Amino acid sequence: MTKNTTFDGRRWHDMGGTAAGPVPTDQHDFSLWEKRVDALMIIASGKGHFTVDGLRRVLEDMSEDAFETMTYYERWIASVNQNLIEAGVYTTAELGQRMSDVAARGTTYGEAASE
């Protein structure tokens, strides 16, 4: 009658000791937008708007799917953004408006990043 829904006591990010394939050797150079995400995290957390634990909380609340389908700094900007909204630095409405404005500037990162 009971379905097999055993939970082994870990969430997806707690992956130490689990089985996995060979360690990938691919390496990429960080692009400007990724470096900017890193800088925003360091600056905003350094000024007390949130903590590294806040960053990790949101990352860990993402599904395992996000780990597989989003890049590292894509997950980071999603988490930085959520932490900043929770901290009241700006509102969801302000973010939505600004993202629309950004997209309206052009179809490439270079165009959209230039006001």
Added chain:
Amino acid sequence: MPHDHHDHLSPSGHPYRPDDDHPLTYWQQMEIAVRELLIEKGVTTAQEIAAQIDTMDARNPSHGAAVVARAWTDPDFRDDLLQDASAATREMGFDIGPMRLIALENTDTEHNVVVCTLCSCYPRNLLGLPPDWYKSRAYRARTVKEPRKVLAEFGVTLPDTTTVRVHDSTADMRYVVIPARPAGTEGWHADDLATLVTRDSMIGTGLPKSPDIA
């Protein structure tokens, strides 16, 4: 410049990430919006962001290599480093930040390797940003369970008599490995020794270069 870099490698030997002239992604759109809002709200400035990027870009494994080479040549510094790596590296002028840094010394009988099973904690203030493999599921998952197999994938095969110790980093505590000084380097100056110290040797997935091929 051609728009397609797929067949090209950067000076570091890695493929280029898509350039700024590639289609805007949703997450890039969010980064631009968040950055602009933070500037408008007075949280930061464009100059401060650029300066932070410059600071991060300037951090690289040569900083760690200088620390290792000094530990190899200055016994008092080695003792200080093993006692309190944060203080010892700060004293050398490195901005280690609030994180606690712990130095792990490899010996003839013990080899240390560093991982962050939960996320990607890395001694970034000393070595720069972590390599992609350090953040991979495979490295995070397997290193604590089958370190010798993982090390073998990196070309490091240790004798069975060598104890392998795996250290799992945390958000507040980072490790750096002090590899064993290569034989045949007696009398070398610290600056020359530093050229033998690789990034991977300070994570534990590599060994220093041999003086014969350096």
